Amino acid sequence: MIDELNKRIIEVMVRTEHSKSSFATALGVSLPLITHITTGRNKPGLDIIQKVLTHFERISPDWLLLGVGNMYREEAESQDFSHLIEQIETLGREIESVRSAQSSVIQYHKMLLDEVKHLNEMDHLLENSSEKLSELMRRLQAIQVELKSI
Helix, strand or coil, rough: CCHHHHHHHHHHHHHHHHHHHHHHHHHHHCHHHHHHHHCCCCCCHHHHHHHHHHHEEEEEEEEHCCCCCCEECCCCCCCCHHHHHHHHHHHHHHHHHHHHHHHHHHHHHHHHHHHHEEEHHHHHHHHHHHHHHHHHHHHHHHHHHHHHHH
């Protein structure tokens, strides 16, 4: 009597339309090994199971090893990420807009700082010129007093 695991190996071979010889070649094993598995003489070892699952990627490991579920893996449903992509693009545009506004504010801030520096320099010059003007006014008054006394 053939073991259930052997039957599932045979089913993979049949459903993938392989002969014993082409199945052995596809898996990279000897024809006698496949013949022994298909006749029930030998059970498939871990090496054969790994080769089947590697070569026939759509075969479900649960089905092959345990007989549970469908022979073929279920195709993952294609998910629609368009709304997420749209949100990412919108956020990217908003980020760029904020960065641009931020850059403008920084430039304006630098301009204002330069203007404040300039005004501080002008204030210092104004103080110096006020002191100088006061000194010149005192000297002028002294000269006027001297002239009146003559």
